[in-house]
Amino acid sequence: MTEMPDSRNAPSHDTAAPSGSAADARTSRTSRRRMLFGTAAAGAALLGAGCTSNKSNDAAEAQGQADIADDKPGKKVTIGFAGPQADHGWLNAINEQAKARAKKYEDVTLEATEGSNDNAQQIGQIETLINKKVDVLVVLPSDGKALTQVGLKAMRAGIPVVNLDRVFDSQQAYRCWIGGDNYGMGLNAGRYIGEQLKDKKNAKVVELAGIDNLELTRERTKGFDDALKNYPNIKKVARQAAEFTVESGQSKMAQLLRAEPKFDALWNHDDDQGVGAERAIEQAGRDEFLMVGGAGSRRVMDAIKRDDGVIKATVLYPPTMAASAIDLARALGQGKGIGGLSEFEIPASLTLYSAVVTKENVDEYLPTGFK
Amino acid sequence: MLSSPGSDAVKEPAPPPTQRSPARRGISAPRIGVRHLSLLGVLVALVAVGAITRPEQFLTGDNLQLILTQSSVIGVVTVGVTFVIIGGGIDLSVGAIVALASVWATTVATQEYGLGGMLLCALCVGLGCGLVNGVLIAYGPMVPFIATLAMLASARGLALLISDGKTQVVTVDSVLGLGVSDSYVLGVPPLVLVFATVAVLGWLVLGRTTFGRRTVAVGGNAEASRLAGIAVRRQRLLLYLLSGLCCGIAAFMLIVLTGSGQNTNGNLYELDAIAAAIIGGTLLSGGRGTITGSVLGVLVFTTITNLFALNNLQSDVQQIAKGAIIVAAVLVQKGRKTQ
Numbered sequence: 001m002t003e004m005p006d007s008r009n010a011p012s013h014d015t016a017a018p019s020g021s022a023a024d025a026r027t028s029r030t031s032r033r034r035m036l037f038g039t040a041a042a043g044a045a046l047l048g049a050g051c052t053s054n055k056s057n058d059a060a061e062a063q064g065q066a067d068i069a070d071d072k073p074g075k076k077v078t079i080g081f082a083g084p085q086a087d088h089g090w091l092n093a094i095n096e097q098a099k100a101r102a103k104k105y106e107d108v109t110l111e112a113t114e115g116s117n118d119n120a121q122q123i124g125q126i127e128t129l130i131n132k133k134v135d136v137l138v139v140l141p142s143d144g145k146a147l148t149q150v151g152l153k154a155m156r157a158g159i160p161v162v163n164l165d166r167v168f169d170s171q172q173a174y175r176c177w178i179g180g181d182n183y184g185m186g187l188n189a190g191r192y193i194g195e196q197l198k199d200k201k202n203a204k205v206v207e208l209a210g211i212d213n214l215e216l217t218r219e220r221t222k223g224f225d226d227a228l229k230n231y232p233n234i235k236k237v238a239r240q241a242a243e244f245t246v247e248s249g250q251s252k253m254a255q256l257l258r259a260e261p262k263f264d265a266l267w268n269h270d271d272d273q274g275v276g277a278e279r280a281i282e283q284a285g286r287d288e289f290l291m292v293g294g295a296g297s298r299r300v301m302d303a304i305k306r307d308d309g310v311i312k313a314t315v316l317y318p319p320t321m322a323a324s325a326i327d328l329a330r331a332l333g334q335g336k337g338i339g340g341l342s343e344f345e346i347p348a349s350l351t352l353y354s355a356v357v358t359k360e361n362v363d364e365y366l367p368t369g370f371k
Numbered sequence: 372m373l374s375s376p377g378s379d380a381v382k383e384p385a386p387p388p389t390q391r392s393p394a395r396r397g398i399s400a401p402r403i404g405v406r407h408l409s410l411l412g413v414l415v416a417l418v419a420v421g422a423i424t425r426p427e428q429f430l431t432g433d434n435l436q437l438i439l440t441q442s443s444v445i446g447v448v449t450v451g452v453t454f455v456i457i458g459g460g461i462d463l464s465v466g467a468i469v470a471l472a473s474v475w476a477t478t479v480a481t482q483e484y485g486l487g488g489m490l491l492c493a494l495c496v497g498l499g500c501g502l503v504n505g506v507l508i509a510y511g512p513m514v515p516f517i518a519t520l521a522m523l524a525s526a527r528g529l530a531l532l533i534s535d536g537k538t539q540v541v542t543v544d545s546v547l548g549l550g551v552s553d554s555y556v557l558g559v560p561p562l563v564l565v566f567a568t569v570a571v572l573g574w575l576v577l578g579r580t581t582f583g584r585r586t587v588a589v590g591g592n593a594e595a596s597r598l599a600g601i602a603v604r605r606q607r608l609l610l611y612l613l614s615g616l617c618c619g620i621a622a623f624m625l626i627v628l629t630g631s632g633q634n635t636n637g638n639l640y641e642l643d644a645i646a647a648a649i650i651g652g653t654l655l656s657g658g659r660g661t662i663t664g665s666v667l668g669v670l671v672f673t674t675i676t677n678l679f680a681l682n683n684l685q686s687d688v689q690q691i692a693k694g695a696i697i698v699a700a701v702l703v704q705k706g707r708k709t710q
Contacts, residue, residue: 087536212686241686245635255680258437275538279630
C-alpha cells in the first residue's frame with residue numbers, strides 16, 4: 001500500500017548516460033576509426049609512392065593497434081570488485097558473472113567485497129580496496145550519484161575504475177563505463193510488440209513498469225512509448241508500476257487485468273516481478289494477449305522455448321556486462337586494448353544492446369539467463 | 372483462557388481507578404456501527420467514485436473478489452498488529468517475518484513435504500519469531516520498538532541468506548491450486564475465506580473473551596492491570612506470539628497468491644498494517660481499538676489501489692492520496708472525540 005523508495009528492491013539497473021549522448025559517443029568513435037584507417041591508408045600510399053616496400057611495417061601501421069588482451073596469461077592483475085547486495089536475481093547474476101570470469105584468468109586475482117545497499121557502507125568497502133592498492137576497481141554503485149566521490153578518490157589514487165551500469169555523476173570518477181541501455185530496452189520491447197501487432201486494428205497495449213522512483217524505469221517507459229509512436233494502430237491503454245518484487249507484480253497485474261478486460265500485448269519491465277504477473281494472469285484465466293518480459297531470466301527463457309503460455313519474448317538487460325567489466329579491468333591492468341577495436345586504449349564507455357529473445361534465437365541466449 | 376487467581380473467567384478484574392470505563396473500549400457489538408461510520412463513509416464514497424469513473428469494471432463480482440483477495444494477506448497481518456497495538460505495543464517486524472516464513476516454507480527441502488509441511492513451516496517460523504519478540508519485550512529489558520526493529524533487520528537478513536536473493540518458485544500443485552479459480556468455494560477464493568475466518572476469530576477474541584479484555588486493560592494501563600492481578604508479562608508474550616502466528620498464516624497465503632517465496636515479500640507491511648489499524652480507530656498508545664475498524668482500514672486502502680489502477684493513475688498520485696486519507700481519517704476521529 002505505502003509505496004516508498006526502497007533501495008533494497010532496486011534491482012539495479014540504474015542508468016546509463018542518456019542514450020542520445022551514448023549514440024553520439026558511438027558515432028564519434030566510428031568516425032574516429034574511419035579517420036584512423038584513412039590516415040593509415042594515406043600513409044601506405046605515400047610509402048608506396050616513395051618506392052619503399054617495407055611490407056611488415058605497412059601492415060603494422062594499417063592495423064594501428066596496441067596489444068590486445070587475450071586468454072594467454074600476462075601481467076598479474078588484482079581487481080577489486082564492489083557491488084550492491086545481491087538480493088535480486090539480476091544482481092545475483094552480476095556477482096556470479098564477475099566471479100566466474102575472474103576465475104577463468106590465471107593472472108587475475110579478484111578481491112570481491114560483501115555487497116551492500118547502504119551507500120556509506122559501500123563507500124567504506126571501496127576505500128578499503130583503495131588502501132589495499134588493488135590494480136583496477138570494478139564498481140557497481142548502489143547509487144551512482146552518491147558514490148561519485150569515492151570513484152574520484154580511487155582515480156586520483158591512480159587506480160582506474162571500471163564503472164558498471166549505474167553511472168557516476170562525473171566522468172572523472174571512472175576510466176570506463178559499461179552498462180545496459182534502459183531506453184533501448186523499452187525501444188526494442190515496443191518495436192517487437194509493434195511488429196507483432198502492426199496489422200491489427202485498434203490494438204491495445206498494457207505496460208507493467210518497475211519502481212517508478214527510479215530514473216531507469218522512466219527511461220524504459222519513454223523508449224517503449226517512442227517505439228509505439230511508429231505504429232498508429234496501437235494504443236497504450238494502461239500502465240501501472242510494480243516494485244520489481246513478485247508480490248507487487250502479482251498485485252499490480254491483477255489490477256491491470258481487471259482494468260482492461262481485453263488487450264493485445266503486455267510489456268513487463270522485469271522478469272522477477274514477472275513471476276507474480278504471470279501468476280495473476282493464470283489466476284484471471286486470461287490468454288488473449290502476448291507478453292514480453294524484461295531483463296532475461298532463465299525461467300522466462302525456458303517458457304519462451306516451451307512456447308506454451310502468453311510469454312513470447314523478453315528484452316535483455318544482460319548481466320554478462322559484469323564479465324565484460326572484468327575483461328576491461330584486466331586489459332586496463334595490463335595496459336592493453338581489446339580485440340575488435342583499432343584504438344590503443346579501451347573505450348571510455350560501452351552501452352550494451354538490449355536484444356529481444358524470441359523462440360527463434362532463445363537457444364543462443366539460454367546460457368546467459370539468470371536464475 | 373488464562374487462570375488468574377481470584378477473578379472468574381468471564382468478568383473483568385475489578386477495574387482500577389485509572390482505567391477507562393468499559394463503554395469507551397469499543398468492544399461491544401452495538402457500538403461498532405457508530406464508531407466506524409466515518410470509515411464506512413469513506414468506503415462508500417470510494418465505491419461511488421469507482422461506480423462513476425469505471426462502471427463496467429468496478430461494480431462487478433470479479434472486482435469485489437479482486438479487492439478482497441488483495442486485502443487478504445495484509446488483512447491477516449493487520450489483525451495481529453491490531454492486537455499488539457491495543458495491548459500497548461508495536462510490531463515493526465511483521466513484513467520481515469512474512470518474508471522469512473515465505474522463504475523458509477518454499478525452499479526445495481521444505482517443498483518436498485508438500486502442502487502440510489510448507490504450511491507447518493510457515494506457521495512455526497511465524498510463531499518462533501513472535502516468541503523471540505515476546506520474550507525480549509515481556510521478560511527482557513527491551514522496548515517493543517527496538518526489539519521488533521531488531522527482528523525486522525535480522526529476519527530480513529536471514530530470509531536473504533536462505534533464499535540467496537533468488538525467487539523460489541513453488542512446484543507443489545496442491546499449493547498452487549489454492550490460488551486459482553478451481554478451488555473457489557461458491558466463487559469465494561480460499562484466501563478470502565481465511566481472511567474472513569481470522570477477522571471473525573479476532574473480533575470474537577478481542578470482544579468476547581478474557582484474553583481480549585486483558586489485552587485492552589494492559590494496553591490502557593499496564594501498572595493498574597498488574598495491580599488488578601493480570602499477568603502483564605505473559606499477556607504481552609502471548610500478543611507477540613499471536614502477531615507472529617498471523618504473519619505465518621499471511622506468509623502461506625502470500626505463497627499461494629504469488630506461487631513463490633521471495634526475500635522481498637512483505638515489503639513495508641509493518642507500515643501498511645499500522646496505517647490500516649490507525650485509520651480504523653486503534654489508538655497507537657494502546658487501550659483502544661477494534662478489529663472491525665482495522666478490516667475496514669485495509670479495505671479502504673485496497674479499494675483506493677484498485678480505483679487508481681482501474682483509472683490508470685500512476686504511483687505518484689496513489690501515494691499522495693494514501694497519505695491524505697490517513698491524515699483525514701485521523702482528523703475526523705479526533706474531531707469526533709472532542710465533541
